[in-house]
Amino acid sequence: MKQPSQLAWTVVGVVCSVLLAGLWLFPLLWALSTSLRPEHETVSAVFHWLPRVWTLDAFRTTLGAGNLTRWLFNSALVASLVTMITMAVSLGAAYAFSQLRFRGRALLFGAAMLAFLLPFEALLVPLFRTMNVLGLINSYAGLVLPQVVSPVVIYVFKQFFDAIPGDFREAAVMDGAGPLRVLWSVYLPISGNIVWAMAIVTFIGAWNNFLWPFIIVTSNEMMTIPLGLTQTYDAFGVRYAQLMAAALLGALPVGLAYALFQRRVTQGFLAASGLKG
Amino acid sequence: MASVALRGIKKQYDGNAVLDSIDLDIADGELVVFVGPSGCGKSTLLRIIAGLEDISEGVLEIGGRPSNTIAPSARGIAMVFQSYALYPHMSVFENMGFALKLAKVSKDEIRERVARAARILQIEHLLDRKPAALSGGQRQRVAIGRAIVRKPEVFLFDEPLSNLDAALRGQTRVELARLHRELGATMIYVTHDQVEAMTLGQKIVVLNAGRIEQVGTPSDLYERPANRFVAGFLGSPRMNFFAAKLVGEQGRGAVIELAAGVRVQVAADVKRAIKGDRVTLGVRPEHLQIMRPGANADQHAGIQASVALVEYLGDVILVYAHVDGASEMVAVKCDADIAPPSAGSRVELVFPATRAFLFDGRGCVFAPAWLEGASAPLAQAL
Numbered sequence: 001m002k003q004p005s006q007l008a009w010t011v012v013g014v015v016c017s018v019l020l021a022g023l024w025l026f027p028l029l030w031a032l033s034t035s036l037r038p039e040h041e042t043v044s045a046v047f048h049w050l051p052r053v054w055t056l057d058a059f060r061t062t063l064g065a066g067n068l069t070r071w072l073f074n075s076a077l078v079a080s081l082v083t084m085i086t087m088a089v090s091l092g093a094a095y096a097f098s099q100l101r102f103r104g105r106a107l108l109f110g111a112a113m114l115a116f117l118l119p120f121e122a123l124l125v126p127l128f129r130t131m132n133v134l135g136l137i138n139s140y141a142g143l144v145l146p147q148v149v150s151p152v153v154i155y156v157f158k159q160f161f162d163a164i165p166g167d168f169r170e171a172a173v174m175d176g177a178g179p180l181r182v183l184w185s186v187y188l189p190i191s192g193n194i195v196w197a198m199a200i201v202t203f204i205g206a207w208n209n210f211l212w213p214f215i216i217v218t219s220n221e222m223m224t225i226p227l228g229l230t231q232t233y234d235a236f237g238v239r240y241a242q243l244m245a246a247a248l249l250g251a252l253p254v255g256l257a258y259a260l261f262q263r264r265v266t267q268g269f270l271a272a273s274g275l276k277g
Numbered sequence: 278m279a280s281v282a283l284r285g286i287k288k289q290y291d292g293n294a295v296l297d298s299i300d301l302d303i304a305d306g307e308l309v310v311f312v313g314p315s316g317c318g319k320s321t322l323l324r325i326i327a328g329l330e331d332i333s334e335g336v337l338e339i340g341g342r343p344s345n346t347i348a349p350s351a352r353g354i355a356m357v358f359q360s361y362a363l364y365p366h367m368s369v370f371e372n373m374g375f376a377l378k379l380a381k382v383s384k385d386e387i388r389e390r391v392a393r394a395a396r397i398l399q400i401e402h403l404l405d406r407k408p409a410a411l412s413g414g415q416r417q418r419v420a421i422g423r424a425i426v427r428k429p430e431v432f433l434f435d436e437p438l439s440n441l442d443a444a445l446r447g448q449t450r451v452e453l454a455r456l457h458r459e460l461g462a463t464m465i466y467v468t469h470d471q472v473e474a475m476t477l478g479q480k481i482v483v484l485n486a487g488r489i490e491q492v493g494t495p496s497d498l499y500e501r502p503a504n505r506f507v508a509g510f511l512g513s514p515r516m517n518f519f520a521a522k523l524v525g526e527q528g529r530g531a532v533i534e535l536a537a538g539v540r541v542q543v544a545a546d547v548k549r550a551i552k553g554d555r556v557t558l559g560v561r562p563e564h565l566q567i568m569r570p571g572a573n574a575d576q577h578a579g580i581q582a583s584v585a586l587v588e589y590l591g592d593v594i595l596v597y598a599h600v601d602g603a604s605e606m607v608a609v610k611c612d613a614d615i616a617p618p619s620a621g622s623r624v625e626l627v628f629p630a631t632r633a634f635l636f637d638g639r640g641c642v643f644a645p646a647w648l649e650g651a652s653a654p655l656a657q658a659l
Contacts, residue, residue: 167362170329175376175427176350185375189366 035059035244042240058241059249067220068246071228075207076253078143078224082206083199085148091195094157095183099169109158115151120211128215138218146216147206153198160194161187197268200261207254225250279340279353279430279463280305281326286335288321288487295321296487299335303480308457308464310478312471314510317484319467320435326465327356327433340430350376355424356433359440361416363408363423369395370404373423394425397459414445421456434466438473450476471511475499483507505640508559514595514608516634517565519558519580523550529646530630533558536602539580541628545635545643556643559634562610567596567618568625579625582607584618598624 034042035058037051062068096102097109127146128137136142164187172182188195210226217223220231229246258265281303288296296318303309311319324330326337328349337344344352355376363372373394374387382390395401398418408416417437424432434453438446454477457464468474474481475495483490483498483506491503502508508516521533524540531547533556534540543558550556568579582598585606594617596609609626611617618624635643 165360165362167358167360168364171356171358171362171364172375173329174327174349174354174356176379181379186364189364192366 031244039241058245062242062245071225075224079203079206081144082147083203086202090153093154098158098161142216193268196264200265282338284336287333289333306461309480310474311467311482312474313484318487319484323467353430355427355429357420357437359436361420369419373426376427390426394422398422432464505636514562516559516561517607521556521558523554523556542630543633543635544631546646555638557636560628562608564628564632565609565626579627584620584622587617
């Protein structure tokens with residue numbers, strides 16, 4: 001039986017949680033409400049929480065516009081490639097930094113972590129020039145390659161690998177496993193949850209990335225969803241209902257993916273933090 | 278199975294010598310125990326044999342083959358780790374078969390070898406379980422089974438019993454001895470526990486600070502320790518040591534003077550020492566006898582002491598006493614049938630001259646000598 005003071009704190013906690021949840025949910029609900037109105041209602045001087053006229057016109061127009069499906073495809077392809085390559089590169093780098101002994105290891109790791117200090121915006125010009133020299137402007141390779149190196153992911157994996165007892169690696173070496181085999185057969189399965197967590201976070205980050213696609217893409221067909229959304233305007237200005245419909249359709253795949261894998265993400269972060277959960 | 282030979286093995290980390298000139302021969306089929314205090318280099322030596330550590334200098338031979346640069350998995354060696362190192366995501370069967378799978382052995386043969394090892398270790402009913410679902414003793418068996426399936430030439434055990442409780446340790450020791458008899462394998466076993474060393478090893482290698490102090494059978498090391506370190510390391514409670522001075526020879530033995538001026542006789546050949554040299558007297562707890570003051574009528578007086586603590590262990594009684602003039606306590610092992618002295622009482626400690634050891638200033642033992650009129654030291658009834 002809870003003491004009255006404990007009950008009071010519980011009530012305060014619940015109320016605060018509900019308020020915070022509401023603050024977070026409000027933009028989503030407003031976007032949904034806007035997308036279900038006729039266009040003229042979105043700029044009405046009279047404010048209504050809910051549409052006075054419910055319509056799916058915005059969704060119909062957006063889907064029929066021609067390029068949304070292409071943008072969805074581009075986002076899915078780029079986000080998937082970025083995720084797979086980032087995981088492969090980061091896992092290999094983290095394993096090397098954590099378990100292998102070679103000259104210059106500490107220096108190399110320090111250099112990789114220095115990238116933490118550099119904002120991506122500071123690298124835009126040199127990256128653009130590099131992609132230009134390589135002839136990768138407005139290409140999938142140009143979209144993907146600059147996004148596949150993530151010091152954060154390397155660091156998280158390295159910390160996790162450091163915590164795995166070295167006996168596992170040595171036992172695998174005694175069994176005849178080489179470094180790649182040890183990573184694949186021993187470290188990767190043990191790190192399953194954290195790998196899932198990092199993969200999902202990387203996927204969402206790549207899906208939502210606006211800045212780099214904005215710089216590297218020059219044609220409508222190569223746009224990703226965040227970039228494509230800026231195209232929802234006509235001679236009369238921004239079409240808010242269509243914009244919200246496109247935004248919701250663009251966020252839907254990622255939202256569904258997160259909903260499906262939310263448990264793995266939570267377990268992954270708990271595993272990384274060392275808490276039992 | 279194979280022999281193992283170490284020739285001048287040295288190991289350094291950043292200029293610090295961890296192992297220094299290790300020379301050792303391990304015969305085919307022998308069970309050798311490396312024992313020593315923490316940090317003595319026994320695990321490092323085992324890891325060098327396994328190939329998990331590089332050799333700074335020297336030659337390692339396994340089965341007569343120089344093996345310094347041979348990969349761990351190609352040395353014909355299997356290792357049982359202190360933590361067992363069972364892959365948590367694999368079942369017992371998969372753990373035991375992993376090495377064979379990497380070696381591209383056929384699935385049928387993997388199944389057969391795993392089943393055979395499981396039968397030997399009585400873990401057939403555990404093959405589908407994951408390590409998390411096993412007890413400590415079961416994990417221990419699986420770790421041993423993982424080594425057995427590989428049919429290695431040499432088995433290495435790195436403190437395999439240290440994570441088990443006392444009862445299970447005793448039981449598993451018996452199992453390991455049985456396994457050694459059954460497989461006839463060459464086994465190298467590392468432990469810091471002298472009881473494990475004495476009960477398991479056909480040959481014991483005592484290490485200290487990166488050097489081999491002595492190699493021999495358990496009885497060799499216990500009855501004829503080469504130096505003070507070995508004498509004090511083996512035996513529980515450990516040997517009692519008394520600082521002393523050499524005052525002369527009597528017959529073929531030596532007379533020494535302890536603190537508080539007590540003179541005692543020891544059956545040791547001290548010809549290489551001179552009168553006045555600092556020496557150390559060593560007497561095992563089971564060889565010290567307690568006499569009440571005045572009851573000892575021998576020419577040489579006993580060592581005066583005050584009883585500090587009496588411990589009843591069921592089959593024996595341990596009496597701890599402060600010796601006059603010395604800072605350390607001595608331990609005396611008494612028969613539980615005899616009433617011990619009470620704490621605080623004054624006693625006299627005596628010992629047979631032929632059951633004591635004498636060590637020089639560097640800790641090296643003086644060779645035993647028989648006193649005039651005495652028979653062979655170990656056979657003398659006292």
